[in-house]
Amino acid sequence: MERENSLRERLIDVGVDLVMTEGAASLGLREIARRAGVSHGAPRRYFPTHHSLLSAIARRGFADLGARFDAATGGAASPRCQLQALARTYLRYALEHRGMFELMFRHDLLDSETHAADTPRLRDSTLPLFAHIVELVTRDRAESAEAGSGTPHGPARQPAVTAVALWTNLHGIAQLWGWGSLQLVLDTSSPDAAPGEGPLGPSGQLDRLVVAVLDAHLCPVTP
Structure with missing residues (x-):
């Protein structure tokens, strides 16, 4: 055995x-x-099917991404800072590990019912990551309400709905950047980042998009 x-x-x-x-x-x-x-x-x-082996490989990717989330958010104080660190980590993983990122979110694997009897479905691997986002959104709202610093944009939404919208935005950014589409519309030839900093550096295009996504879906940050 x-x-x-x-x-x-x-x-x-x-x-x-x-x-x-x-x-x-x-x-x-x-x-x-x-x-x-x-x-x-x-x-x-x-592995009874090729899909079940691919799903096992993709689960390693989700485990790796989850560990990176834990490492990135461990030193962040507020929920907003943790969400920003999580978003940066998600995009960095997508940029640096395109093959694994593509495999992890293949629809035919996520939707497949064919897997080894002793292993969970691949889509179940997304649940802990999503639950983490929902928890941080909930805490961010609670802290903002306690501080009187604002309310969520638009009508009140369940934290899970906000988390889905936030995740969808981040995933879309990752895909469109990987395809080169965002670079075209953002004119990344403009010198917007320090030399060697990259798009996820403090003044990079992707980092500014992360801030815009958080501002769009969470309570507005007041000075």
Whole structure:
């Protein structure tokens, strides 16, 4: 049993390495088996379908992103600062790990009911991350109300609805930036960031978009 678990994890490890270095298109079942040093039929003993193996690889991505969220928000004092740190981390992950990010949010994997019997569905891996956003939105509202510093923009919405809108905005920014669309409309040829700072630096285009998203969906920040 221990040997089987070790081989199962090795197949996932190989898949993670492949998607990180060569992109999601490299994740053929035969190639994963070859690099793991097993026959091309061996993965079927641990993963009933190709999708179930891809889902296991993508779950590693969600675990990694969750750990990065914890590290990024651990030192932030207020919920707003934590949300800003979370948003930056989300976009940085999308920019730096395009292959894994693409795999994690593939609709056919998130919506698939075919998975190993002893593992949860991939879409369940998004729930802790989403719950974290909802919690921070709720706390931000409570602190703003207590301080009398403002109310949410527009009609009052459930924190979960606001969290969905915020997440949707961030995901859209990540996708559009990855496709090069935002660079066109924002004219990123303009010198808006310090040398070597990058788009997520304090004066970069993406960081300004993060601030705009938070301002649009949360209580306005008053001086």
